[in-house]
Amino acid sequence: MTPENMYPVKSAVKTKSYLKGMEAYQEMYERSIKDPEGFWLEAAKNLDWFKFPEKAGQGDFKRVNHSWFMGGKLNVTYNCLDRHLAKRGNKSALIWAKDEPGQYQNITYQEVYENVCRLTNLLEAQGVKKGDRVCIYLPMIPELVYSVLACARLGAVHSVVFGGFSADSLKGRIIDAECKIVITANEGLRGGKKVPLKNITDDAIKDIDFVKTVLVVNRTSAQVNMVEGRDYNYEEEIKKYRPVAPCATVDAEDPLFILYTSGSTGKPKGVMHTSGGYLTYAAFTHRYIFDYHEDDVYFCTADVGWVTGHSYVVYGPLANGATSVLFESIPSYPDAGRYWQVIQDLKATIFYTAPTALRSLAQSGDEIVKKYDRSSLRILGTVGEPINPEIWKWYHDVVGESRCDIVDTWWQTETGGILITPIPGVTPTKPGSATLPFFGVQPLIVKPENGEEVKGNGVEGALCIKSSWPGQARTIYKDHARFVETYFTQYPGLYFTGDGCRRDEDGYYWITGRIDDVLNVSGHRLGTAEVESALMEHPEIAEAAVVGYPHDIKGVGIHAYVILYEHKESTKELVESIKDVVREKIGRFAAPDIIHITKGLPKTRSGKVMRRILRKIASHEYGGLGDTSTLSEPGVVDNLVEEHKKLK
Numbered sequence: 057m058t059p060e061n062m063y064p065v066k067s068a069v070k071t072k073s074y075l076k077g078m079e080a081y082q083e084m085y086e087r088s089i090k091d092p093e094g095f096w097l098e099a100a101k102n103l104d105w106f107k108f109p110e111k112a113g114q115g116d117f118k119r120v121n122h123s124w125f126m127g128g129k130l131n132v133t134y135n136c137l138d139r140h141l142a143k144r145g146n147k148s149a150l151i152w153a154k155d156e157p158g159q160y161q162n163i164t165y166q167e168v169y170e171n172v173c174r175l176t177n178l179l180e181a182q183g184v185k186k187g188d189r190v191c192i193y194l195p196m197i198p199e200l201v202y203s204v205l206a207c208a209r210l211g212a213v214h215s216v217v218f219g220g221f222s223a224d225s226l227k228g229r230i231i232d233a234e235c236k237i238v239i240t241a242n243e244g245l246r247g248g249k250k251v252p253l254k255n256i257t258d259d260a261i262k263d264i265d266f267v268k269t270v271l272v273v274n275r276t277s278a279q280v281n282m283v284e285g286r287d288y289n290y291e292e293e294i295k296k297y298r299p300v301a302p303c304a305t306v307d308a309e310d311p312l313f314i315l316y317t318s319g320s321t322g323k324p325k326g327v328m329h330t331s332g333g334y335l336t337y338a339a340f341t342h343r344y345i346f347d348y349h350e351d352d353v354y355f356c357t358a359d360v361g362w363v364t365g366h367s368y369v370v371y372g373p374l375a376n377g378a379t380s381v382l383f384e385s386i387p388s389y390p391d392a393g394r395y396w397q398v399i400q401d402l403k404a405t406i407f408y409t410a411p412t413a414l415r416s417l418a419q420s421g422d423e424i425v426k427k428y429d430r431s432s433l434r435i436l437g438t439v440g441e442p443i444n445p446e447i448w449k450w451y452h453d454v455v456g457e458s459r460c461d462i463v464d465t466w467w468q469t470e471t472g473g474i475l476i477t478p479i480p481g482v483t484p485t486k487p488g489s490a491t492l493p494f495f496g497v498q499p500l501i502v503k504p505e506n507g508e509e510v511k512g513n514g515v516e517g518a519l520c521i522k523s524s525w526p527g528q529a530r531t532i533y534k535d536h537a538r539f540v541e542t543y544f545t546q547y548p549g550l551y552f553t554g555d556g557c558r559r560d561e562d563g564y565y566w567i568t569g570r571i572d573d574v575l576n577v578s579g580h581r582l583g584t585a586e587v588e589s590a591l592m593e594h595p596e597i598a599e600a601a602v603v604g605y606p607h608d609i610k611g612v613g614i615h616a617y618v619i620l621y622e623h624k625e626s627t628k629e630l631v632e633s634i635k636d637v638v639r640e641k642i643g644r645f646a647a648p649d650i651i652h653i654t655k656g657l658p659k660t661r662s663g664k665v666m667r668r669i670l671r672k673i674a675s676h677e678y679g680g681l682g683d684t685s686t687l688s689e690p691g692v693v694d695n696l697v698e699e700h701k702k703l704k
């Protein structure tokens with residue numbers, strides 16, 4: 057793609073944007089790289105510090121001891137609530153979009169503050185101290201946000217576990233983080249279905265002797281088993297405490313939370329983030345990347361169980377005094393119009409979601425989108441996986457009525473905030489590319505074989521980052537050796553992201569998939585995302601996942617798993633027509649050897665395809681599929697194995 061056919065920024069977004077054009081971006085970017093010290097100290101002024109830091113960044117990737125804003129003292133919750141009360145006390149901090157369609161609850165900054173203070177006092181009375189870990193296993197209800205902020209107010213470390221996880225997964229995370237207290241609900245509600253959170257919690261902690269307290273929010277009217285002296289009803293207890301509470305002063309480098317990665321590639325890692333740098337970065341990126349302004353209604357669909365929910369439902373937006381939508385339901389309940397209905401009802405101006413949701417919604421056609429008024433929207437974001445250009449265009453043309461700027465944001469649990477992204481109103485976009493680095497971020501592409509940097513444009517390799525940014529994770533909880541080993545040993549002196557990447561002729565970045573998934577077919581290196589995007593252009597394909605398997609002649613053969621819009625038997629013509637799109641879009645060498653038509657793919661609970669499992673199946677290694685605890689529907693694996701045995 058040449059600059060002439062990039063998607064230009066939309067004029068309505070441009071008028072509002074903080075930056076006036078690409079020159080302004082370039083200039084600010086250069087300043088952030090030449091003088092990171094000055095740049096980030098300036099950015100840190102967006103927070104209220106009890107003691108302003110003397111230094112910005114310290115440490116390096118050789119010793120893996122990077123730190124930010126040392127000497128600075130603050131409280132994260134103070135920054136998300138207290139400091140807004142005078143000006144925004146009556147502004148909605150949260151709009152809770154309940155599971156039941158059309159039901160909303162606005163919660164002002166003053167109300168969130170009072171709820172958080174009561175809970176802070178309650179947790180303190182239960183013996184929670186600065187540095188203690190608190191497990192939060194809740195659905196997307198306001199108490200989830202209160203819990204997170206009450207921990208931060210006390211200087212305690214939260215570990216939020218997504219409400220879709222099983223007892224075993226919950227147990228593993230409680231043990232790993234050594235949580236003495238669990239905050240949960242009697243039941244969760246998701247898409248009209250009840251999730252027995254308290255029962256699951258009971259199961260998870262039955263053999264753990266260090267969990268002393270379980271706080272139970274009643275989301276439904278269901279009665280649940282309560283253990284005397286251990287389990288407390290949240291509503292009853294909270295009333296006993298005053299709606300004001302002091303906040304702890306923490307060091308910039310004190311831990312804020314532990315969060316486990318989604319487990320797409322293996323056993324989840326307990327990624328640890330600290331306070332001052334993380335919040336500075338979450339707030340700063342939220343403001344620039346979503347072009348956030350005071351009157352925006354900001355709707356990020358992520359669950360707070362994932363990092364996107366931490367940084368871009370809670371911390372970034374609230375630090376900026378925004379109105380953030382807390383979405384309890386699922387995109388398909390009661391039908392595929394749900395997101396669009398929320399946008400219409402709340403007049404959302406910024407919308408941020410994941411490609412996996414967009415792919416499934418696009419399957420329901422355009423009519424259901426058009427049924428709802430989306431004229432309030434200005435900016436559309438995506439995160440989590442490479443977005444196929446087909447779906448990007450659908451998002452742009454249909455959802456955004458060709459009026460909204462799209463921000464395809466690349467980042468990771470470990471990065472704390474967005475690293476590669478367009479700036480709305482500023483960066484011309486290309487469907488499928490996360491475009492350019494954010495301020496202070498220096499991406500580097502290296503040759504996977506030897507770690508040599510590949511300079512210039514029109515290159516491809518493993519994506520690394522050259523130096524630290526404030527939102528970066530500091531360690532893996534209790535396992536710094538694994539942190540060093542996973543991210544800093546392959547290419548000494550660099551942070552290795554694990555992702556493959558191409559920098560095109562215009563210097564734009566394209567994430568090609570996980571580097572471990574790169575296909576080396578007859579000596580050609582191919583990213584899984586590239587082949588999948590080509591497959592998605594076939595009119596009958598709704599979803600595709602591609603992996604390599606040992607092939608006698610080519611070295612690696614390509615096995616493509618595809619889901620069709622309407623289920624059909626595999627015929628020779630269909631298979632050929634599928635291979636043809638890839639031949640046409642990429643080249644003959646990239647045509648899949650096997651087209652495996654199926655109905656379901658193994659996914660993590662955040663909706664990402666687990667290619668690691670698909671690779672095993674394609675290689676006939678049906679046993680030893682590794683850690684499958686984060687799979688959302690374990691049954692699909694058996695089904696794929698059966699289908700695979702039948703393929704010749």
Ligand code: ATP
Binds near residue numbers: 322363
């Ligand atoms: P695990 O590390 O346990 O395997 P995970 O990597 O899926 O799990 P996350 O931190 O939630 O856990 O996801 C980060 C990854 O998601 C990135 O490394 C990248 O592969 C992918 N990703 C996120 N955003 C984008 C994007 N905009 N474009 C392409 N890929 C993306």
Ligand code: MG
Binds near residue numbers: 317468
């Ligand atoms: Mg990862």
